[in-house]
Amino acid sequence: MLTELLPPPARRLLAWCILLLLVVGVAAVGVWVCVTFKTAITPVLLALLGTALLGPLHRRLTRIGVNRSVAAGLTCLAVVGVVGGATYVVVRALLETGDQIISGLEQAGADLAKHVGAAGTSLEDLAVNSKELLAKFGGTAASGVISGISVVGEMMATAVLALLLIFFFLRDSDRAAGALRAMAPGARADTVEAMARRAFQAVEGFMRGTTFIAAIDAVCITIGLLVLRVPGAVGLGALVFVGAYIPYLGAFISGAVAVLVAFADRGWVIGLWALGVVLAVQVLEGHVLQPMIQSRTVQMHPAVVMLAITAGASVAGILGMLLAVPLTAAAFGVVSELRSRYGVGGAGKAGTAGA
Numbered sequence: 012m013l014t015e016l017l018p019p020p021a022r023r024l025l026a027w028c029i030l031l032l033l034v035v036g037v038a039a040v041g042v043w044v045c046v047t048f049k050t051a052i053t054p055v056l057l058a059l060l061g062t063a064l065l066g067p068l069h070r071r072l073t074r075i076g077v078n079r080s081v082a083a084g085l086t087c088l089a090v091v092g093v094v095g096g097a098t099y100v101v102v103r104a105l106l107e108t109g110d111q112i113i114s115g116l117e118q119a120g121a122d123l124a125k126h127v128g129a130a131g132t133s134l135e136d137l138a139v140n141s142k143e144l145l146a147k148f149g150g151t152a153a154s155g156v157i158s159g160i161s162v163v164g165e166m167m168a169t170a171v172l173a174l175l176l177i178f179f180f181l182r183d184s185d186r187a188a189g190a191l192r193a194m195a196p197g198a199r200a201d202t203v204e205a206m207a208r209r210a211f212q213a214v215e216g217f218m219r220g221t222t223f224i225a226a227i228d229a230v231c232i233t234i235g236l237l238v239l240r241v242p243g244a245v246g247l248g249a250l251v252f253v254g255a256y257i258p259y260l261g262a263f264i265s266g267a268v269a270v271l272v273a274f275a276d277r278g279w280v281i282g283l284w285a286l287g288v289v290l291a292v293q294v295l296e297g298h299v300l301q302p303m304i305q306s307r308t309v310q311m312h313p314a315v316v317m318l319a320i321t322a323g324a325s326v327a328g329i330l331g332m333l334l335a336v337p338l339t340a341a342a343f344g345v346v347s348e349l350r351s352r353y354g355v356g357g358a359g360k361a362g363t364a365g366a
Contacts, residue, residue, distance in 0.1 A: 042326060049327070054169050056334055058176030062184070063215040063337075064222060065090065069181045083181040087174055103246060202352060206345050213344030214337045224300045225255030228262070228292050232269060235288035239281050241273040257332050258316050262293060311336075311343060 045052050065086050072082035188204055195203035233248030241247070247269045254261030266289040274282030311319075316336055323335025 046326060050165075050169075053327075053330065054172040054176055056338075057169070057173040058180055059211075060214065060218060060334070060337055061090065061173065061177040062180040063211060064218040065177065065181065066184065066215060067219070069184075079182050079185075083178045086181060087178050090174065090177070205352070206348050209344040209348040210341040211344075213340040217337050217340045221256060221258075224296055225252045227300060228252070228255055228296055231292045231295070232266075232288060235292075236269060236273065236285065239273060239277065239284055239288070241269070241281070241285060242276050243272060247272060257320065258336055259313065260320060260332070262296070266290075266293065311339065315339065 068089070069082050069086045072085060073079055077085070188208075191204050191207050192200040229248040229252035232251050233244050236244035236247055247265075250268060251262070251265040254265030269289060270282060270286045273285035277285075316339070319335040319339040320332050323331030323333075323338075325331070327334070
């Protein structure tokens with residue numbers, strides 16, 4: 012064969028290239044399938060994230076003697092209450108402070124124009140024309156109201172289906188391992204089950220750790236904004252909590268909104284104090300909370316996280332940004348399990364699994 016004429020390093024490089032092409036090909040097919048059948052796959056992915064986040068609560072209820080179906084129903088009701096309440100608070104707070112943000116930007120543009128000239132004038136023009144632009148967008152949306160209703164209906168259907176799937180996933184979670192073993196080849200059932208468990212544990216750890224960190228961030232920023240008497244502090248804190256599920260970018264956007272609201276209503280000094288509060292919380296998160304809370308889960312380099320978010324945004328927009336990091340964590344979990352079984356020192360495990 013031709014490969015026998017190549018030196019060993021070249022053969023190893025060729026093998027790695029073939030493996031990389033296979034992995035990329037499988038990933039591309041997977042992305043194509045997800046995009047093509049997104050109406051059916053999106054609720055499943057959201058339900059898996061919800062199951063990973065709510066699994067501990069469901070298990071605690073079942074341990075104290077609650078029926079599995081009743082425990083799953085109570086857990087889903089808790090989700091509806093928390094998510095609905097948080098959404099209401101965020102939307103109401105942003106609607107109440109939207110005009111203040113625009114007026115604050117207009118004032119900031121006027122102040123900057125005195126010092127930096129054209130750049131400040133451009134910012135001022137942008138702020139002055141914001142309401143006109145919003146009105147135009149509103150008119151466009153009104154002319155396409157049927158399309159808008161269709162989008163809202165699709166979102167609601169996806170949310171309802173995801174909630175129902177969460178109920179069934181929680182109720183029947185004890186049967187998942189048996190179902191996987193039944194579908195996998197007999198000699199590889201242990202490996203398939205171990206990979207699935209490691210992937211789900213990675214997603215569960217990410218969701219649980221992110222939720223805990225998001226709650227701490229939201230509480231700290233809300234307290235800081237209340238002390239500074241920034242309007243809509245509770246809603247802004249809820250926005251910080253929601254934004255934390257999109258690492259780095261979500262924290263930046265929600266923190267920027269909080270600073271803008273503080274600047275618009277309370278002026279430069281309070282705005283700078285609000286910026287200090289947000290930066291202090293972000294430093295606390297990055298250097299203390301993240302290493303301490305997520306040290307037992309799959310660790311990913313920030314560059315990998317940013318690339319995953321960018322890829323997710325290019326494929327599915329905001330939803331892709333939300334799903335990208337936990338799916339990447341699951342992939343890292345699978346790779347970690349495969350390395351432990353078939354990598355250096357894993358030959359014994361591999362032989363046992365294949366027996």
